Each structure stands twice: as structure tokens, then as C-alpha cells.
Amino acid sequence: MSKLSIKLGIIFFLIIFGLVILMFLFLHSALVDSRIEEELISLQARGNSHRAILEKHFDADTISHVTLMESEANTDVVITDVNGKILGSSANRDSFKGYLHRSGFNIPRKGEILEDNWKKGSFISTVSPIEIDGRTEGRVYMFQDTESLHTLIKRLNGNFLLAGIIAVCLTLIIIFFLSKGLAKPLINMKEATYQISRGDFSVSLPQNGNDELGDLAHSISRLANDLKYLKQERIDFLASISHELRTPLTYIKGYADIVHSRNLSIEDRDKYLNIIREEANRLSDLIKDLFDLAKMDKNSFIIQKRYLDLTDFMLKIKQKFTPAFKEKEMELKVSCPEDLFIMADPSRLEQIIFNLLDNAIKYSPSGAKTLLTVSRKKKDIYIKIKDNGKGIPEEDLPYILNRFYRVDKSRTRSLGGTGLGLSIVKELVLAHGGKISVKSKEGKGTEFELIFKGAG
Incomplete structure (x- = not known):
């Protein structure tokens, strides 16, 4: 039983495990991309919010107020004029200089993303233009450290790993009972066919419903009954043939011995010879019938319609x-x-x-x-x-x-x-x-x- 159930279990496990892995990879990738996109949208919205304030009061006090607010948050801001000169920053300016020259001159009103490679970069960043009276007077650069994103993804990976372990354990339990449930009736059928091959037709298989396994079990039981009937019919057939052949042969031999060993009258002799002839004819008819049946069984019996x-x-x-x-x-x-x-x-x-x-x-x-x-x-x-x-x-x-x-x-x-x-x-x-x-x-x-x- 263990061999078949193990084979079925391995096949089911590989199939289900492969599907679970593909599903988890797809779901993980979708969640990570969705989360990074949410962070970028949030960062862009925060930059646009600062831009709206600065467009109303583009002076040193307002710039200082904006940078002061960001210094207490987990994001950073850098405000420059239209030529790229830094007017205010919430953190070390040297860390952001490499990003300030990536933006072009024509930045859309809604802003744009400067860096979204969170896996390799130190920051993700966005830029929003400051427009006053239809002219671009400055820019608001927003930065977020990718370390916080890596921490978030690491926590997400841990949750996925735990869910994966639970899924694998449940899969193994389900596969164990499923493979056992499939293997047991098949093994019973194998043992039943082995018994049939050895001439034991007293097999009994449980009914497994109306599915294919149930049909197979019913077919094997019916085959065993048919073979049992054929075996008994063969025994009866051989017994019948031996009886039918023995009787006329006994008559023929017995009366032939009487005719041979005794001095009989012509009347008695003719009587015994008639009996011998009748039994010989009976034996001939029996053999002819047996030959006819044998031809029919071999489909060599000719019907001329x-x-x-x-x-x-x-x-x-x-x-x-x-x-x-x-x-x-x-x-x-x-x-x-x-x-x-x-x-x-x-x-x-x-x-x-x-x-x-x-x-x-x-x-x-x-x-x-x-x-x-x-x-x-x-x-x-x-x-x-x-x-x-x-x-x-x-x-x-x-x-x-x-x-x-x-x-x-x-x-x-x-x-x-x-x-x-x-x-x-x-x-x-x-x-x-x-x-x-x-x-x-x-x-x-x-x-x-x-x-x-x-x-x-």
C-alpha cells in the first residue's frame, strides 16, 4: 500500500506545491509593487501639498517652516529655486545632491518621480514644480529612505513564509488522506485480481460509490462471479461428458463381452448386437454434437444462408x-x-x-x-x-x-x-x-x- 500511496502523494504534492509557489510569488510581487506604488503616490502628494503652501508664500520663513515640519517626519524635503540652488533642506544636503540634477526643465504640474528603484537605491524621490503667476520659480524635492521600505518588505516576507509553511503542512495532511483514500481501493482491487488469478473467485470488494473506482470494483466483482460460474460449468461439463461417454461404452463393452464369451442363440445374439449398435449410434451422436459445439465456440461453424x-x-x-x-x-x-x-x-x-x-x-x-x-x-x-x-x-x-x-x-x-x-x-x-x-x-x-x- 505504501508504494502506491507514496507515488500518488509525491505527484499530488509536486503539483500542488508548484501551484502554491507560483501563486505566492505572484501575490508577493503584486503586494510589493502595490505597496511601493502607494509610497510613491503618498510621497508625491506630500510634495504637492508643500508646493501649494510655497506658491502662496514663497519666502524664507515659509521655506524654513516646511523644512522644519519634514525634519520631524520619516521623509525629507529639499526646496530649490528654478536654477537648482538649494533654498532649504530638512536633512544633510550632500545626500540629495545627486538626485537634484536628474529632473528636466519641463516638469508636469502634478510632478514626477525621480527615483523608484527601492531595491538598490538609498532613496525614492519625487519632484513638484513651484509656479507663481504662470512661471516656474522653484522646485520641491521629496525623499524617503528605502531602509524603511526594506523593513516593510522583510516583515511582509516573514508573513508570506509563515503562510507558506502552514499551506505546505495543510497540503501534506490533505495529500496523505487523499492518496490513502485513492490507493486503498486500488490496492484492494489488485489483491482481488491476484486472488482471481490463483483461482480464488470468492472476492468481495466494497462499493465505492458511482465513480470510476466504483465501476471498476463492480466490474472486477462481476468478472469474479463470471469466472466462478465458468469454472463450475467446466467442472459440470467434464463430469457430464465423462458420464455420457462412460454409459454407452459400458453397455458396448458389457454386451460385446457377453456375445464373445457365451454360446448364445441367434435370437439373443441379435438382441445384444442391436443394443451394441444403439449405444454406438448414441455415442456417435454425442461426439457429433460435441464437435458441432466446438466449431461454434471457435466461430468456425459455417452458416450458409x-x-x-x-x-x-x-x-x-x-x-x-x-x-x-x-x-x-x-x-x-x-x-x-x-x-x-x-x-x-x-x-x-x-x-x-x-x-x-x-x-x-x-x-x-x-x-x-x-x-x-x-x-x-x-x-x-x-x-x-x-x-x-x-x-x-x-x-x-x-x-x-x-x-x-x-x-x-x-x-x-x-x-x-x-x-x-x-x-x-x-x-x-x-x-x-x-x-x-x-x-x-x-x-x-x-x-x-x-x-x-x-x-x-
Whole structure:
């Protein structure tokens, strides 16, 4: 668990940490620039305020008063005449001389910024013109020591550092729980798939909601159930094959030994040879059915479709099966409208109908009636075979089309068959692109419905 959660945690941390750093850098730069701009605007406004006073009284007393006020503030002022001669200063004049010659002759009325490089310079400074009667008579230079700005920025950096540490800690906590929450179900799924690969299909995964993880967990659980069913079906299939093969082989071997080792009359000999022949035919039919199913599983089973006149086809079916129904004292009724055509393989469709009618004969009592009806709905052909035999129990209906599945678990041989007939019917119907369904009630009979597309 730790490997995946650590990988997820590192990825999330790098992404979130990178975004936080970029956000903090942008925010820090914006705050610093905004703060410096506010200081410059404030310094400019202070210079303009002094300029307004000096324009009313541009004399030595007023100049002295202005410089005296600035000497008590954290800013400094230098007042010069139009030629640059210093008339008054609130601090050491030598410190400001380098800035006094930077201003041009045409200074706008609102003033201008002389120095804004607070990172490298000793001061930030502004200048405002003193205009009397439309003529420039002097200038007011304002200075602010950048040391106070560096102190302000340092305090701001400290606050950002503290906020960054708190953000990183919260990010790590969130990532820990987030990565753990994501990794845990994934690890559970990994362990479940490992169990499945070892043949243990009794996996149980918790439901994780309706998100992608929940869908994945549901798919793995469904896969485990399907594999469990397939494994059990394979076991049952092998058991059924061994039983179905062993029984006729036992009969063949047993009666062959009797014929070989005993002096039998011609009548007994013929009787035993007939049994051997019947069991050999039964074994041959079983092997043929198994080969057919194997071909269907490999998609190598060939279906040769052609236009088929269902009216003529069903008439031939009735002619073939009527004697078998009469022998069992049963009735077969066939109903099919005229001029009805379908794209199908005639021999395979006959095999489908044969198996279903054969089941109706086997599992219906004397005097029973079987209905074979054909109808058309839009472009689909519906073929229904309904009998009033003994029916199929409701609990057996979902499995009746499975291979070797029998309602009679005792596997009585009186009814014959290989247990593969209905599974072959299902595969043949699907190979035609059709559908098969069955409805049944015990004591009332069974109805098979076949739906084929592409009616002509």
C-alpha cells in the first residue's frame, strides 16, 4: 500500500506545491509593487501639498517652516529655486545632491518621480514644480529612505513564509488522506485480481460509490462471479461428458463381452448386437454434437444462408414429423402464412425445429397437442413451438439452454438424448443473428419462441 500511496502523494504534492509557489510569488510581487506604488503616490502628494503652501508664500520663513515640519517626519524635503540652488533642506544636503540634477526643465504640474528603484537605491524621490503667476520659480524635492521600505518588505516576507509553511503542512495532511483514500481501493482491487488469478473467485470488494473506482470494483466483482460460474460449468461439463461417454461404452463393452464369451442363440445374439449398435449410434451422436459445439465456440461453424420459402419449408417439417407424433398418439399443428420468406440456412433451421419438436414428443404425454406457428412482425419472423406437456420448473428455466443441463437430475436413459440439444439450438439461433426465449409452467406445457431478423 505504501508504494502506491507514496507515488500518488509525491505527484499530488509536486503539483500542488508548484501551484502554491507560483501563486505566492505572484501575490508577493503584486503586494510589493502595490505597496511601493502607494509610497510613491503618498510621497508625491506630500510634495504637492508643500508646493501649494510655497506658491502662496514663497519666502524664507515659509521655506524654513516646511523644512522644519519634514525634519520631524520619516521623509525629507529639499526646496530649490528654478536654477537648482538649494533654498532649504530638512536633512544633510550632500545626500540629495545627486538626485537634484536628474529632473528636466519641463516638469508636469502634478510632478514626477525621480527615483523608484527601492531595491538598490538609498532613496525614492519625487519632484513638484513651484509656479507663481504662470512661471516656474522653484522646485520641491521629496525623499524617503528605502531602509524603511526594506523593513516593510522583510516583515511582509516573514508573513508570506509563515503562510507558506502552514499551506505546505495543510497540503501534506490533505495529500496523505487523499492518496490513502485513492490507493486503498486500488490496492484492494489488485489483491482481488491476484486472488482471481490463483483461482480464488470468492472476492468481495466494497462499493465505492458511482465513480470510476466504483465501476471498476463492480466490474472486477462481476468478472469474479463470471469466472466462478465458468469454472463450475467446466467442472459440470467434464463430469457430464465423462458420464455420457462412460454409459454407452459400458453397455458396448458389457454386451460385446457377453456375445464373445457365451454360446448364445441367434435370437439373443441379435438382441445384444442391436443394443451394441444403439449405444454406438448414441455415442456417435454425442461426439457429433460435441464437435458441432466446438466449431461454434471457435466461430468456425459455417452458416450458409439463402432465401427460404417458409410456407413450403414448414409443410415439409409437418410431413416429416407427423408419423412420429401419431406413433405417440399426439397431434402436431402447423400454422404458417403464405409468401413468407427468410434468410437462413435450411439444414440448420431444420435442425433447430427438429430438436424442439423432438423435445415436445419426449416430454409430452399421449394425447398432447403441439402447435408450430410462424408469424411476421415488421421485418422479423417469429417461430413458436408450444406443447402442453409436463413443463419445466421455474427454478430450472434460466439454465435449460446450458450444455448438459437436465431437469431430470437422475439422468434417466428412458428418454434418451445427450443433454446438448437445446444448447445447440441456442447456438444455431445466435449464429443466424436471432434470439431464443422459453416460457413454461409445470403441468401446463412449454413454449419456445425464436425471433429471426430480415423477413422477405
